[in-house]
Amino acid sequence: MDMTVSTRAQEDEAPDAGDFLLWILVWSELAAFGILLVAFMVAGVVQADQFAAARLHLNAPLAALNTAVLLTSGWQAARAARPGATRGEARGALIVAALFGLLFVAIKLFEYRGEIGHTGDEAYGVFFELYFLLTGFHLLHVAFGALVLLLVSWRVGRANVVLITTLWHVFDLIWIVMFPLVYLA
Incomplete structure (x- = not known):
């Protein structure tokens, strides 16, 4: 066996999860998001009554559905990143993960339609401003991440798959923390 082919195959299969850049991005x-969540929680303590009143206008069942959609997307991303996944399997799983990510975006935009009118209402304090800042920042990450998932599916490479799927799981983790703090607290 040619040594060059063997080395390339090993590099292609070797996970790059310890890459310094990846961990800088993750942290x-x-x-x-930690800073935004702390600001949201502090404001929630300071304006407890306004936050409680504002939460009544959120669509928690729709947000719960979106949680399931995002976790399904994360599951597909995990399938793509499996060490034994073929390029075809990784490509298919990345595309499905991206489609579920875009579905998350569509559901969130539909949810925003019913909430945008409350922004600036003094009865709710700063709740909706912080809500849109926090969830909108996450939404932009999901939309961009879904596009990157599609881009990586077009040119599947082990390092790229590990990078985007790791970041995708960070977006999942952030939403799992955000969902109960924003919708259920």
Whole structure:
């Protein structure tokens, strides 16, 4: 067997999850969302009555559905990143993950339609401003991530699959923390 082919095959199969850049991205995402979530929680303590009144206007069942959609997308991303996945399997799983990510975006935009009118209403304090900042920032990450999933599915490479699926799982994790804090607290 040619040594060059063997080395390339090993590099293609070797996970790159320990890559320094990847962990900088992961921790910067967690820090940014952590700051926003802390601000949301502090404002929720300071304006407890307004936040309680504002939450009555959120669509928690739709947000729960969106949680299932995003977790299904994460499951597909995990399937794509399996070490034994063929390029075809990874490609298919990445495309399905991206489609579920775009479905998340569509559902969230539909949900926003019923909530946007409450922004600026003094009865709810800063709830909706922080709500749209927090969930909108997440929404942009999901939309961009879904497009990157599609891009990577077009040119499947082990390092790219590991990078985007790891970040995709960070977006899942952030939503899993955000959902109960925003909708159920």
